[in-house]
Amino acid sequence: MLNYLWGSMILIGILFSTFSGNLSNITNAAINSSREAVNICLTMLGILAMWTGLISIAEKSGLINSLSKKMMPLLKFLFPQLSEKSKAMQYICTNIIANMLGLSWAATPAGLKAMEELQKINPQKDIASREMCMFMIINMSSLQIVSINIIAYRAQYNSMNPSEIIGPGLFATLVSTISAIIITKIFEKCDRA
Template sequence: MLNYLWAFMILAGILWGAFHGNLSAVTDGALNSAKEAVMLSITMLGIMSFWTGIMEIGQKSGLIERLSKKMGPVLHYLFPRIPKNHKSLTYIATNIIANILGLGWAATPAGLKAMESLKELEDDRRKEESQGRITGKRKAVAEGTANNEMCNFLIINTSSLQLIPVTMIAYRSQYGSVNPTAIVGPALLATLVSTVVGVAACKLLDR
């Protein structure tokens, strides 16, 4: 769908420029934008490599694991149906920590692994249910349907409380902002509100 949307917008821009005799401006704009895109990609690559490396060091040193254990009560409140020592909790904690630090690139792999782990957990529930060992509120969802934990994790991941919006700071710095870090306060407030609303919605709909 996005491919069709972008193709339509590009085609519409070219036709509009040709209709108004500004096709040369369209060409210049495309070339300049391509140059800016390359420069921005190089800048973001350096920042991404640095922070992803920091996350990798945190994982190797055991810091992420210790932080995950510290987050145990919070994770149990958010995901009460996940067993205490299930591996998905580690992936979820890593994802949340990366998002709090504004490291969306580092958060994505952990998020994908968390979803895979939650699917495995649901498959186990479905197997137990077929054997008559699981009933009532803990009943498994239908095959191919996202369960409550998956939906809750997706909402929390999307609302994404951020203490340091690294990506936005990098964008502002790239385009000549006098004070790139001025976004920190508003971003913290906005993501705090979105996270609180997201968690409240999860708890309300989970009932």
Template structure:
């Protein structure tokens, strides 16, 4: 999907350049920004190494597990249908805790594990449960306390205060996460989006096709 979007943007850009007579400008820009991309990537190596090292220390020191314990009461309210001692709950807590600290690489396996475990509670395989939808919404909009990648990009681009985005990022991701939770809860209560409603429609369609 993403590859298709990028391909479409490139094709549209080339076509517009041809019709407007700016092919040379597009070619020059592509070459110049390719060099800029390499410079930024090289500049990121040191910054990302530093931040990933700090995050690794946080992970090894038990900071993530401590944060996970703090999140446990909230998670029980957000996912009432998931038993507190179920493996899915632990995986979700670890995923969210890792995302909060900017540990994307550590969060990914926890997220995949959480979805696998949530599917074991799913009575209708192939149809996302309310818990799955809620987890995906939180995971996508996750509150971030340390946006290491953004800080690294700003530092590589020559920012004099690369960390000044931390406050706005915390505010923006908090708002996005709260909004995602509210919308997931609201849509989950609508009959149109109930799993039972989807199953009924599927059964009717199967009967009609048969």
């Protein structure tokens, strides 16, 4: 999947610019993008290290555990095969909580750890497990309760009421997350690979 996605993005881009006559942009695009990636990683290095440090205190002291317990009934429904005490479940929980608070830079490390743990109990190492699919689809259905950046951008462009979109945004987020759960449950029934 990713083999084709990645390759075809580049090939289509180059093919297209050959015909539209802006092939000269491609070199710059490749160089600038790779440089941009380094800048993002440098920023992430500091923020991620700071956050994983802080989170590991919360982990060791049992704070995450006590927060997780409140979400367990829902998670149990989503991941019936995972035990409540498993590390995978804890990381999934952290990821979901961080996503809800809009701390995407905090959600990513927990999410990657969750995938690592899920991979350990995955019987076929190159095929996504059921739990991975469920976790990823929920993760990508957008869980954020308040999109604070959007409100800031709106204020920057002189909106009369920048925060007026909180309610509608929350509603739309609920719709996408609930549909994600329903859709995945249906796919699980259809696909028994």
